Amino acid sequence: xxxxxxxxxxxxxxxxxxxxxxxxxxxxxxxxxxxxxxxxxxxxxxxxxxxxxxxxxxxxxxxxxxxxxxxxxxxxxxxxxxxxxxxxxxxxxxxxxxxxxxxxxxxxxxxxxxxxxxxxxxxxxxxxxxxxxxxxxxxxxxxxxxxxxxxxxxxxxxxxxxxxxxxxxxxxxxxxxxxxxxxxxxxxxxxxxxxxxxxxxxxxxxxxxxxxxxxxxxxxxxxxxxxxxxxxxxxxxxxxxxxxxxxxxxxxxxxxxxxxxxxxxxxxxxxxxxxxxxxxxxxxxxxxxxxxxxxxxxxxxxxxxxxxxxxxxxxxxxxxxxxxxxxxxxxxxxxxxxxxxxxxxxxxxxxxxxxxxxxxxxxxxxxxxxxxxxxxxxxxxxxxxxx
Numbered sequence: 033x034x035x036x037x038x039x040x041x042x043x044x045x046x047x048x049x050x051x052x053x054x055x056x057x058x059x060x061x062x063x064x065x066x067x068x069x070x071x072x073x074x075x076x077x078x079x080x081x082x083x084x085x086x087x088x089x090x091x092x093x094x095x096x097x098x099x100x101x102x103x104x105x106x107x108x109x110x111x112x113x114x115x116x117x118x119x120x121x122x123x124x125x126x127x128x129x130x131x132x133x134x135x136x137x138x139x140x141x142x143x144x145x146x147x148x149x150x151x152x153x154x155x156x157x158x159x160x161x162x163x164x165x166x167x168x169x170x171x172x173x174x175x176x177x178x179x180x181x182x183x184x185x186x187x188x189x190x191x192x193x194x195x196x197x198x199x200x201x202x203x204x205x206x207x208x209x210x211x212x213x214x215x216x217x218x219x220x221x222x223x224x225x226x227x228x229x230x231x232x233x234x235x236x237x238x239x240x241x242x243x244x245x246x247x248x249x250x251x252x253x254x255x256x257x258x259x260x261x262x263x264x265x266x267x268x269x270x271x272x273x274x275x276x277x278x279x280x281x282x283x284x285x286x287x288x289x290x291x292x293x294x295x296x297x298x299x300x301x302x303x304x305x306x307x308x309x310x311x312x313x314x315x316x317x318x319x320x321x322x323x324x325x326x327x328x329x330x331x332x333x334x335x336x337x338x339x340x341x342x343x344x345x346x347x348x349x350x351x352x353x354x355x356x357x358x359x360x361x362x363x364x365x366x367x368x369x370x371x372x373x374x375x376x377x378x379x380x381x382x383x384x385x386x387x388x389x390x391x392x393x394x395x396x397x398x399x400x401x402x403x404x405x406x407x408x409x410x411x412x413x414x415x416x417x418x419x
Contacts, residue, residue: 037110037111037114038110038258040114041110041113041114041117041252041253041258042253042258042259042267044113044114044117044118044121045117045249045250045252045253045259045264045267045268045271046249046267046270046271047117047118047121047271048117048120048121048124048140048248048249048271049246049249049250049267049268049269049270049271049272049274049275050121050271050272050274050275050278050279051121051124051136051275051279052124052136052245052248052249052268052271052272052275053079053083053271053272053273053274053275053276053277053278053279053280054124054275054276054278054279054280054282054283055124055136055275055280055283055323056079056083056136056241056245056272056322056323057075057076057079057238057241057272057275057276057280057283057284058280058282058283058284059237059241059283059306059322059323059326060075060079060234060237060238060240060241060303060307060322061075061076061078061079061234061237061238061284062283062284064230064231064234064299064303065284066284066299069227069230069231069234069299070231070234072280072281072284073277075234075276075284076273076276076277076280077277078231078234078235078238079238079241079272079273079276079280080269080272080273080276080277081238082235082236082238082239082241082242083238083239083241083242083245083246083269083272083273083276084242084265084266084269085239085242086238086239086240086241086242086243086244086246086311086314087242087243087245087246087247087265087268087269088242088265089243090243090311090314090315091242091243091244091245091246091247091265091314092261092265093314093315093316093317094243094244094246094247094251094314094317094318094319095246095247095250095251095254095261095264095265096317097158097162097247097251097317097318097319098140098141098144098247098248098251098252098255098319099247099251099252099253099254099255099256100255101155101158101317102141102144102145102148102154102155102158102159102162103144103145103147103148103151103153103154103155104153105255105256105257107147107148107151107153107255108252108253108255108256108258109256110256110258112147112252112256112413113252113253113255113256113258115147115409115412115413116143116144116146116147116252116409117143117249117252119139119143119146119405119408119409119412120136120139120140120143120248120249120405123139123143123401123402123404123405124136124139124401126401135321135323135324135398135401135402136244136245136248136321137244137245137248137319137320137321138166138321138398138401138402139248139401139402139405140247140248140251140319140405141159141162141319141402142401142402142403142404142405142406142409143405143406143408143409144251144252144409145159145406145409146405146406146407146408146409146410146411146412146413147409147410147413149406149410149414150409150410150411150412150413150414151413161318162318162319162320165313165316165318165320166320166321166324169309169310169313169320169321169324169325169328170324170325170327170328171328172309172325173305173306173309173324173325173326173328173329173332174328174329174331174332174335175332176305176329176332177301177302177305177328177329177330177331177332177333177334177335177336178332178333178335178336179336180301180305180333180336181332181333181334181335181336181337181338181340182336182337182339182340183336185297185298185301185333185336185337186340188297188301189297229300230299230300230303233300233303233304233307234303236303236304236307236311237303237306237307237322237326239307239311240306240307240308240310240311240314240322241310241322242269242272243310243311243314243315244310244313244314244319244320244322245272245322246265246268246269246272247268247319248319249267249268249271249272250264250265250267250268253267298330298333301329301333302326302329302330302333303326305325305326305329306322306325306326306329307322309325310322310325321398323398324398
């Protein structure tokens with residue numbers, strides 16, 4: 033009987049990891065896929081590798097938090113682990129079916145908190161520190177993005193000038209004895225460097241996803257002593273990789289195209305900021321939402337870019353000549369003007385930064401998912417004889 037329950041618990045963890053792969057891959061690689069830097073299949077392969085690397089290193093701290101600090105390890109019986117993982121997986125599957133990158137960490141914390149509330153074993157100090165980070169991360173992402181968009185983006189765009197050719201970046205010359213790689217038509221060395229930079233940063237983002245999200249799939253198993261730490265990380269990685277190659281395709285499309293059609297430079301900025309916030313929190317053992325930090329960085333970047341024609345004093349007084357809207361990112365003036373000096377006509381609708389209805393849909397799922405997970409988990413453990 034115990035072996036059967038253990039098999040069900042491992043299957044439930046795999047189910048959660050599968051859905052994590054569907055959600056987190058879109059967040060980590062959506063901007064790169066949307067900018068046509070990498071294919072969806074290539075993104076899934078890179079995602080799997082770097083998720084393992086992140087889970088094996090920094091992710092152990094988050095597993096310790098979810099598996100023994102939020103509630104005591106004794107609370108994670110086989111039955112309790114199955115129920116908690118079931119709520120996490122079902123909540124994420126529902127969101128993935130709608131193509132929304134749900135907050136895995138929030139859902140996991142909600143389900144485990146429901147167990148702690150029902151058994152009166154919830155560590156309020158730990159949950160308090162987690163919630164504080166949940167509030168800080170999106171605000172920090174927004175204002176870092178806003179600062180870069182308002183004060184640094186035009187200079188970075190002119191200096192870095194991340195571009196891609198319409199054709200292949202590299203071709204193979206087979207005229208000689210040995211095949212020789214060479215630059216594709218219209219490709220420059222700067223374009224190669226740009227593409228490599230975006231791939232490296234996306235890989236860093238995948239690392240941060242592994243650092244945060246592997247724990248969401250396997251922490252109850254490790255906390256209850258059902259599976260060892262190393263084996264659990266491998267299990268979580270395999271499940272996440274499977275999700276990355278399958279259901280993540282729709283979420284990558286949602287993030288890469290529905291939310292925003294990002295230029296390469298903007299994709300690079302968003303990935304650096306979102307991954308850095310998530311990795312820092314994971315290092316501290318805080319389960320945090322990569323999706324929330326990323327989306328709010330996108331919004332902040334566009335808001336900062338759109339407000340460049342307005343001086344800081346005018347913003348404070350509300351004396352704004354041009355509408356302050358988050359609907360444009362790039363501008364191509366002859367010269368880079370200072371803040372408050374740029375002609376509003378230069379801030380053109382070159383690309384739609386974000387669709388407000390899509391952002392609202394994302395935020396709604398971030399709120400609904402964890403809330404439902406907490407409520408159902410509490411009711412289950414409160415009124416059913418599981419623990």
